[in-house]
Amino acid sequence: MSEGSDQDKTEEPTARKLGKAREDGQVARSIELPAAVMVIGAFVILMMSGGWLVQRLSVIFSKGFVFDRATIEKPLLLPSQFADQLISAMVVVMPIIAFTFVAAIIASGATGGYLFSLQAVSPKASKLSLVSGLQRIFGVNALIELGKALLKFALVATVLWWSLMNNMDSLVKIGQMGLEPALSAAGSMILQSALWVALSLAVIAMIDVPYQKYAFTKKMRMTKQEVKDEYKQMEGSPDVKAQIRRRQREMANSRMMQRVKDADVVITNPEHFAVALEYDPTGDGAPIMVAKGSDHMAKLIREEAKAHGVHLFEAPPLARAIYFTTEVEQQVPEDLYHAVAQVIAYVFSLEAASPMQPAQAKPRVKVPKTMLFNPDGSRLKEEGAAA
Numbered sequence: 001m002s003e004g005s006d007q008d009k010t011e012e013p014t015a016r017k018l019g020k021a022r023e024d025g026q027v028a029r030s031i032e033l034p035a036a037v038m039v040i041g042a043f044v045i046l047m048m049s050g051g052w053l054v055q056r057l058s059v060i061f062s063k064g065f066v067f068d069r070a071t072i073e074k075p076l077l078l079p080s081q082f083a084d085q086l087i088s089a090m091v092v093v094m095p096i097i098a099f100t101f102v103a104a105i106i107a108s109g110a111t112g113g114y115l116f117s118l119q120a121v122s123p124k125a126s127k128l129s130l131v132s133g134l135q136r137i138f139g140v141n142a143l144i145e146l147g148k149a150l151l152k153f154a155l156v157a158t159v160l161w162w163s164l165m166n167n168m169d170s171l172v173k174i175g176q177m178g179l180e181p182a183l184s185a186a187g188s189m190i191l192q193s194a195l196w197v198a199l200s201l202a203v204i205a206m207i208d209v210p211y212q213k214y215a216f217t218k219k220m221r222m223t224k225q226e227v228k229d230e231y232k233q234m235e236g237s238p239d240v241k242a243q244i245r246r247r248q249r250e251m252a253n254s255r256m257m258q259r260v261k262d263a264d265v266v267i268t269n270p271e272h273f274a275v276a277l278e279y280d281p282t283g284d285g286a287p288i289m290v291a292k293g294s295d296h297m298a299k300l301i302r303e304e305a306k307a308h309g310v311h312l313f314e315a316p317p318l319a320r321a322i323y324f325t326t327e328v329e330q331q332v333p334e335d336l337y338h339a340v341a342q343v344i345a346y347v348f349s350l351e352a353a354s355p356m357q358p359a360q361a362k363p364r365v366k367v368p369k370t371m372l373f374n375p376d377g378s379r380l381k382e383e384g385a386a387a
Helices: 003-008 015-023 032-048 052-063 069-073 075-112 130-138 140-166 168-176 179-220 224-235 238-260 296-307 316-325 334-351
Strands: 265-268 273-278 288-294 311-314
Touching: 015 179, 032 075, 032 179, 052 075, 075 179, 140 168, 140 179, 168 179, 238 273, 238 288, 238 296, 265 296, 265 316, 265 334, 273 296, 273 316, 273 334, 288 296, 288 316, 296 311, 311 334, 316 334
Parallel strands: 265 311
Antiparallel strands: 265 273, 273 288
8 A cells, every 4th residue: 555545544443444354354463472471471380380390300301311221231212211201201391381372372362352263364366466475575564573573583682692691600510510400500590591581572572562553553544535435334325314214204103103093182283283192091190192293194193083083182282282392102291281181081071971971061271381382393472372
């Protein structure tokens, strides 16, 4: 990618792009951290063993230089004897091998998390491209990795050289010791050198981990246009979103129209607004608005109400007040309790009317001044209105 295009990548990567990169096996990964953890872990085990491990290895290897009469007379026994000593040595060092193996697995996921992706190992045409191969070999990332490798080698070599020079006198004296004391002294020097190597690798890992995270984030950065394109892909084009919203409205209206038959009364404007109310006289709650609409939808609500025998009550101020202050499946506002109660009581009296008990007279519902609305939804500044 050109330098100019890299400069255009000013936006942080989105969660979608990071997720796609993770699916492709691309995460921030530091190879220095597992190496440092493995060496430090091995050093810790050596320290915790208290010299027992070195002493035990000294005994095993010293036996390898001692030959009994049977071995001298039958040289063919030497391979089996060396194999037994090798197995014994492997058993002794197995805790270190197991610990470093587990530590490497844990450390490898500390930077970018644990990931298994077939995309990372699947064959790709770009990997077979000569140009792409040369870019990987001679590119900026390759030079950075080469520089890191040289610095790491120089640091570790310097530490080992310093440790060797610091223990030169002890190293010379090893030739004058017996086998087991010599191996023990060598183990102590190795342990000391391992400490300094572990510390140097820890320093390298502490530098490399933040750098890998920074480099990965920089690589994943996006241009403003990429962010816009991704947003369009996620959200869809304006036409698609409009179709979705229209479909959602249709589904909501369909559910709402099914609730009209459950209403006790439909309060109308009479033509421009219609609100359907449901009330449970056995409950403690206020009436609930189960449907509302204006113009064509109001007409459909009125027709649905007539089809199911739901009472219609003409009260323009009250219809507008409920329409503009209440959502579907919500209780009517407290300021409208008295007006709505008058309507509900009148409707119930119609249902319970008989020759012996006539229905109540139609009430003149008065809406509070704070609940007066114009047909456009603006507040009507009047003292009140009668239906």
